[in-house]
Amino acid sequence: MSPEKELEEVIHDDSSSERAMSVSSESTSESDSTTTVTKAELYDKLARQKHENKELRKQIQTLTEQNNTQTHEIHELKKQIIDMQLTLKAADANTRKLHTKIDKLLEQQTKDTTQKPSNLPPSSSSRADNTRKHKHDFSSDDDTPKPKKPDTNKNRTLQTPTPKTSANNATQNATRPQTPSAQTATPPTDKTPQVPPVILRKQDRWMEVQKLLTTQHIRYTKAKLINDGVAIYPCSPQDHRALTRTLTDKGEEYHTFTLSEERTLRVVIRGIPAGITPSEVQLDLEQQGFPGAIVHRMAGRQNRQEMPLVLVQAQADQESILQVTRCCSLVVRVERQRKQQVATQCHRCQRFGHGQSRCTAAPKCVKCGENHSTHECKKTRDTPARCANCAGPHPASYLGCPKYPKSKQTKTPVKTHTPTPTQTAANTQPTPAPTPGTSYADMTKKDTTTNTS
Known part of the structure; x- marks a missing residue:
């Protein structure tokens, strides 16, 4: 091949490569432009999404604040209702006391009007003087006139007249039934409801709880050690509520009982x-x-x-x-609702003597005794049960458990049917034993004579 042809081929190859490079550069620029457009759209979408999320967060925060405000208002209303109930109870107690005082005054007035004497006896001071004056004269001087006892029958001016005055009148008047006002003289004793104790389950936490009670100004009468923990006895229902609220906030394990004013x-x-x-x-x-x-x-x-x-x-x-x-x-x-014949058992901790609604102790399973709720238990029927109280091979609700309170077990009385008697009162007398030497005719004759008489 000649050098001229070779030069033409080289020039042709260079031109084709230049065209290919131009085409590839055009395609690259187009892809870059599309990529730039896609990124811009994504950035716009991301910005809009962030703005929407921000608005949603604001709405959630507003709703949360409203919910907290409503919860606080409900709590305050409950406090006001409880205070009003206590005020009403105090007013009722004062009303009962006033009624008692009025009954006493009416009774005293009735006694004064019914026992008003016609001839008033000497006053207490004059009686005392006469007593001092004649204290030794009654025994030494026989000529001194002795004081006469006042006639009690003369003073009964408002009583119904009796046909004949005798010595039995005093006894009859003494045994006469009292008037209704006199019967209601004794005021009723208002028994103040006792505040139930709060049992702290962990005994080693008592010192920390005691410091907490002092800081919170929660009053209690005493605290003593029992089988289930430390029993704390609050002074009032308000102290009981404050104590349970504080223990719940601090995550302490305890159980208690319902206040009498909150019972349903x-x-x-x-x-x-x-x-x-x-x-x-x-x-x-x-x-x-x-x-x-x-x-x-x-x-x-x-x-x-x-x-x-x-x-x-x-x-x-x-x-x-x-x-x-x-x-x-x-x-x-x-x-x-009838009283249960079995002991009360907590469905949370499986112990006896209290209910689930007032217990915050760690949960125990009634089937396997592990530290989880009963509805979360995965024990099969083939696996033997284990008691959470005595670790025996039975559920915690088994009545034959050694830890079951024996004093709560009541035996069902056996009902026996007694036939209704059809005999008359005359025939129900016991038959006398036969007397030796007496015939049946004599006995029946005696019975007939007795019945006819």
């Missing part, structure tokens, strides 16, 4: 089928004028099968719920 009325409604839900029963009771009632479906202890009974927790002043005869368009019977 627990009744059982019979005749509610299992197909009716507790919410439907609650709605029906609210329509009948019993708001705030809490309804639970009752089930059997052995098979846990639902029964046609519901347990209702109503307010203490809603005694009229016992008069309800219809519920959910059904004829029902309402009665007070």
Whole structure:
């Protein structure tokens, strides 16, 4: 090949490579422009999303503040309601005291009017002077006249006249029944409700809790060591509430009991089928004028099968719920809840003597005894149970557990049927023993003569 042809080929190759480079540069610029546009859109979207998130955070913060404000207002209202209830109780106590004083005054006035004498006896001072004057004269001087005893019958001016004055009048008047005002003279003794104790479960935490009570100015009468921990006895219901609130805030384990003024009325409604839900029963009771009632479906202890009974927790002043005869368009019977024949057991810590609603102790499983709630237990039926109280091979609710309170066990009395007697009163006399030497005819003759007489 000649040098000229070689030069032409080289020039042709250079031109083709230049065209290829220009095409690739154009495609690269186009891809860069599209990438730039996509990044800008993404930045815009990200900015908008951040702005929306910021607005949502503001709304959440506003709602949280409103919720906290409402919670604080509700708490303050509850405090005001409790204070008003205490004020009303104090006013009722003062009213009862005033009634007692009025009854005493009326009784005294009645006694003064009924026992007003016609001839007033000498005053106490004159009687004392006469006593001093004639103290030794009665024994030394026989001519000194002795004082006469006042006639008690003359002073009874307002009593009904008796047909004949005798010595038995004093006895009859002494045994005469008192008037209603005299019977109500003794004031009723108002028993102040006792404040239940608060049991601190961890004994080694007592010194820290005692310092906390001193700092919070929570009063208590005494604290003593018991089997379940340290029992703290608050002075008043207010101290009881402050103590439980403080222990809850500090995360202390304790259990206590319901205050007498916070106890509810627990009744059982019979005749509610299992197909009716507790919410439907609650709605029906609210329509009948019993708001705030809490309804639970009752089930059997052995098979846990639902029964046609519901347990209702109503307010203490809603005694009229016992008069309800219809519920959910059904004829029902309402009665007070019977006292349990078994000891109270906490479904949280599985110990006896208190309930779950007032316990903050660590949870224990009723099946395996481990530190978790019963509904979280994964024990199978093949795995043996373990008691949380005595570590025995049985559930913690077993009545035969050695830790079960023996004083709470009640034996069911055996009911025996006694037939109704059909004999008359005359025939129920015991038959006398036969007398030796007496025939049956003589005995029957004597009986007939006795009956005829």
